Amino acid sequence: MGITRRQLFGWMAAAGAGALAPGVAKAATGKHFSGYPESFGVLHDITHCIGCRKCEAACNEVNDLPAPDKPFDDLKVLQDKRQLNATAYTVVNRYQFESASGPLYVKTQCNHCLEPACASACFVKALRKDETGAVVYDASLCVGCRYCMIACPFQVPAYEYDKAFTPRVMKCTLCYPRIREGKLPGCVAACPKEALTFGKRDELIKEAQRRINRNPEKYVDHIYGQFEMGGTSWLYLSPRSFSSLGMREDLGDKAAPEYTSGALAVVPMAVTAGAVLLTGIYAIARRREQIAEDERQAAVAQTRAQAEEEMKQKLAEQKKAADKERESVVKREVEKALKEAEEQRAADKPAADDDSGKET
Amino acid sequence: MQQISASLKNAAKPSVWTPFNIVAGIIIAVGLVLTVIRFTGGLGAVTNLDHHTPWGLWIGFDLLCGVALAAGGYMTSAACYIFGLKRFHSAVRPAILTAFLGYALVVLALHYDVGRPWRLPYPIFYSQGTSSLLFEVALCVFLYLTVLFVEFTPAALEWLGLKRARNLVVRLVLVLTIFGVLLSTLHQSSLGALYLIAPSKLHPLWYSSYLALFFFVSSMFAGLSMVIFESTLSHRFLHHKMDEHHIEQSHGVAISFAKAASFIMVGYLFMQMIGLAADNDWHYLTTGWGAWYLVEMIGFVALPAFFFAVGSRERNLRLIRWTALWAVLGIVLNRLNVSLVAFNWQLPADQRYFPSWMEVGITLFIVTLGVVAYRFIATRMPIFYEHPDYKEQQEE
Amino acid sequence: MEQAFFTLQEFMTHTKAVVYLLMAAALIGLPLFWLFLTGRDEKKRTF
Ligand code: SF4
Ligand code: SF4
Numbered sequence: 139m140g141i142t143r144r145q146l147f148g149w150m151a152a153a154g155a156g157a158l159a160p161g162v163a164k165a166a167t168g169k170h171f172s173g174y175p176e177s178f179g180v181l182h183d184i185t186h187c188i189g190c191r192k193c194e195a196a197c198n199e200v201n202d203l204p205a206p207d208k209p210f211d212d213l214k215v216l217q218d219k220r221q222l223n224a225t226a227y228t229v230v231n232r233y234q235f236e237s238a239s240g241p242l243y244v245k246t247q248c249n250h251c252l253e254p255a256c257a258s259a260c261f262v263k264a265l266r267k268d269e270t271g272a273v274v275y276d277a278s279l280c281v282g283c284r285y286c287m288i289a290c291p292f293q294v295p296a297y298e299y300d301k302a303f304t305p306r307v308m309k310c311t312l313c314y315p316r317i318r319e320g321k322l323p324g325c326v327a328a329c330p331k332e333a334l335t336f337g338k339r340d341e342l343i344k345e346a347q348r349r350i351n352r353n354p355e356k357y358v359d360h361i362y363g364q365f366e367m368g369g370t371s372w373l374y375l376s377p378r379s380f381s382s383l384g385m386r387e388d389l390g391d392k393a394a395p396e397y398t399s400g401a402l403a404v405v406p407m408a409v410t411a412g413a414v415l416l417t418g419i420y421a422i423a424r425r426r427e428q429i430a431e432d433e434r435q436a437a438v439a440q441t442r443a444q445a446e447e448e449m450k451q452k453l454a455e456q457k458k459a460a461d462k463e464r465e466s467v468v469k470r471e472v473e474k475a476l477k478e479a480e481e482q483r484a485a486d487k488p489a490a491d492d493d494s495g496k497e498t
Numbered sequence: 499m500q501q502i503s504a505s506l507k508n509a510a511k512p513s514v515w516t517p518f519n520i521v522a523g524i525i526i527a528v529g530l531v532l533t534v535i536r537f538t539g540g541l542g543a544v545t546n547l548d549h550h551t552p553w554g555l556w557i558g559f560d561l562l563c564g565v566a567l568a569a570g571g572y573m574t575s576a577a578c579y580i581f582g583l584k585r586f587h588s589a590v591r592p593a594i595l596t597a598f599l600g601y602a603l604v605v606l607a608l609h610y611d612v613g614r615p616w617r618l619p620y621p622i623f624y625s626q627g628t629s630s631l632l633f634e635v636a637l638c639v640f641l642y643l644t645v646l647f648v649e650f651t652p653a654a655l656e657w658l659g660l661k662r663a664r665n666l667v668v669r670l671v672l673v674l675t676i677f678g679v680l681l682s683t684l685h686q687s688s689l690g691a692l693y694l695i696a697p698s699k700l701h702p703l704w705y706s707s708y709l710a711l712f713f714f715v716s717s718m719f720a721g722l723s724m725v726i727f728e729s730t731l732s733h734r735f736l737h738h739k740m741d742e743h744h745i746e747q748s749h750g751v752a753i754s755f756a757k758a759a760s761f762i763m764v765g766y767l768f769m770q771m772i773g774l775a776a777d778n779d780w781h782y783l784t785t786g787w788g789a790w791y792l793v794e795m796i797g798f799v800a801l802p803a804f805f806f807a808v809g810s811r812e813r814n815l816r817l818i819r820w821t822a823l824w825a826v827l828g829i830v831l832n833r834l835n836v837s838l839v840a841f842n843w844q845l846p847a848d849q850r851y852f853p854s855w856m857e858v859g860i861t862l863f864i865v866t867l868g869v870v871a872y873r874f875i876a877t878r879m880p881i882f883y884e885h886p887d888y889k890e891q892q893e894e
Numbered sequence: 895m896e897q898a899f900f901t902l903q904e905f906m907t908h909t910k911a912v913v914y915l916l917m918a919a920a921l922i923g924l925p926l927f928w929l930f931l932t933g934r935d936e937k938k939r940t941f
Binding site for chain 1: 538539540541550579581582612613614617618624626627629684692694696698
């Protein structure tokens with residue numbers, strides 16, 4: 139497990155989330171999985187965010203990302219809606235409303251899903267959910283198929299399309315290396331307004347609930363990320379509907395792997411059953427052929443036998459006829475011979491002997 | 499006399515500057531240049547892929563359509579060897595050849611599409627991400643390509659005159675066919691299942707939990723139509739390579755395949771309706787997306803099914819052949835709809851993807867390579883005729 | 895197998911790996927068994 143108790147205490151202290159509760163490792167033996175019990179998350183309270191972009195700057199720095207075209211203290215970039223890209227793991231967007239008192243700012247980054255769609259989609263395990271809660275990426279495995287980008291419901295992973303030899307998928311790491319060292323994620327540490335709170339996800343949900351209960355008129359009664367796509371480590375509180383802040387509320391609670399588990403389960407079974415079935419079909423087709431062949435041969439044999447029989451009969455008849463004829467011929471010849479013999483008895487005796495000898 | 503024989507010799511050796519060769523040559527030359535750009539400048543240099551659309555034409559057409567249209571291979575060999583329909587025997591080799599080339603080109607196209615193509619063996623040999631449907635696709639493509647290769651080798655070995663090797667391979671045909679059918683069943687369906695993980699991005703009319711089944715069933719009539727279509731082309735251009743056995747059987751093959759395709763297509767239409775009903779997606783039919791969906795279903799499935807039926811009832815080969823082309827286009831439309839048109843349907847129009855001319859160029863390049871390879875092989879190896887030395891053995 | 899899985903994702907990766915291996919075993923084993931099964935049948939040419 140790689141994480142020592144001391145580190146854990148360090149994290150807890152850093153997060154200010156109170157004493158360490160004994161690990162309630164709900165070891166999932168059945169079909170129910172409740173995520174890593176000690177995993178962390180961040181609560182983003184949109185009501186506190188002032189759009190100062192300090193988190194963006196910090197993120198850029200701790201992750202050694204290339205410097206942007208416009209400096210981070212240039213707030214004019216907020217005029218346009220921006221999206222995550224290969225050089226920014228996080229961006230803050232401004233949402234203006236006619237009626238409301240002021241604009242709202244929303245920070246976007248990877249939500250570190252409890253059941254990450256991206257990891258479920260990756261065919262080389264380059265993405266995985268870490269026990270800290272971070273969804274981490276290993277560029278040394280990545281083939282660059284970009285299926286993770288197809289899969290992520292939050293449009294998070296970005297790709298370095300302009301690199302020819304070492305393109306990577308780029309996304310927030312929850313500052314996983316810093317967490318391991320017992321430090322806060324860069325953005326959380328940089329936020330001057332406590333719009334970001336780092337802590338154990340379970341605790342954060344309780345905290346969010348507390349804030350909603352304390353100020354029900356200030357928040358919508360929804361913790362975004364508690365159940366979305368099976369739940370995310372990153373949680374949001376908002377004064378307005380999340381869909382008005384560019385966040386999709388139609389994603390549903392079902393975790394990404396649940397959408398594919400059915401199709402995946404069918405496959406190996408279908409192959410094995412199919413192998414049996416197809417062999418069976420083949421054997422039956424073959425047998426049929428064999429039977430047809432046998433029948434054909436039998437038929438042939440039968441006709442042949444019949445023909446032979448007929449032939450025999452015919453032959454026999456012919457023979458009979460021939461015999462008869464021969465008999466009659468013999469008779470006739472004999473009679474004739476006798477007659478002749480009688481006629482010639484006196485003259486030539488051996489001639490009659492010759493004739494009868496020929497006929498027998 | 500001598501002059502005549504000389505001119506005959508000339509006629510027998512046609513010039514290389516045929517229109518086909520010129521066009522193919524240009525496409526291949528451009529493709530090679532684009533290849534260099536792609537592998538030195540990265541994907542961004544040639545494609546319009548972006549953050550929202552990581553999979554473009556190369557996946558939508560080269561992979562999805564390529565695989566669907568290669569389905570003729572397993573359909574024909576299953577019919578002939580497993581179900582014992584010997585009268586399709588002469589259609590097997592061309593279909594296997596198409597399938598083999600189809601898959602080989604799919605793999606080639608993937609080398610262009612993925613970021614680090616030299617790692618393509620990773621999912622199979624190094625780090626298996628078994629929870630991914632793409633893993634399954636990779637596994638199947640890999641295995642099936644191998645199977646197709648072995649299935650195809652008898653033709654090559656006959657050509658090369660390696661009798662012992664050839665006879666050895668021929669003995670494996672049955673096992674290979676069964677493997678091939680299993681693998682492609684899987685693989686056709688898992689291509690559909692790839693999109694199961696993105697219910698929030700694919701339009702509900704195309705997204706369905708039955709997506710895998712839809713892909714599989716449609717691949718069946720795609721394969722059948724493709725066999726008919728392709729044999730039309732071969733008859734036109736490679737007629738002289740065919741033996742009487744082949745020509746005699748091919749009409750029967752076309753009519754039977756049209757009949758089968760027609761029936762499967764009607765079944766597919768019912769399945770699609772069941773899919774709609776299962777998710778109660780009927781109300782989308784009245785939207786613009788619904789109209790497009792109906793164009794696909796009625797214009798490119800129902801109508802071809804009807805004309806296949808008429809064609810096979812009336813034994814009208816011409817009609818069947820044109821319908822086959824139509825059905826093939828229908829499959830292409832379906833795959834492009836799932837992968838590109840209806841994917842990211844909620845995005846504003848200006849963020850939507852449209853392939854760059856260079857992506858189209860590479861796709862054309864790859865298709866052209868396939869056609870050239872097909873011609874090369876079909877004019878040399880015993881594909882449309884039975885090799886005289888093995889005639890006895892093949893006829894049963 | 896007392897192995898704890900915390901996420902469905904992990905569970906699936908593991909179980910699918912096992913299942914795929916079994917599938918491979920089936921694909922190799924079934925033909926071999928077929929050969930054994932039909933080994934004594936009178937010799938007929940199978941393609
Ligand atoms: S938000 Fe997207 S990239 Fe981040 S863990 Fe979830 S699925 Fe993966
Ligand atoms: S692009 Fe890389 S990380 Fe993303 S799914 Fe493909 S291999 Fe995995």
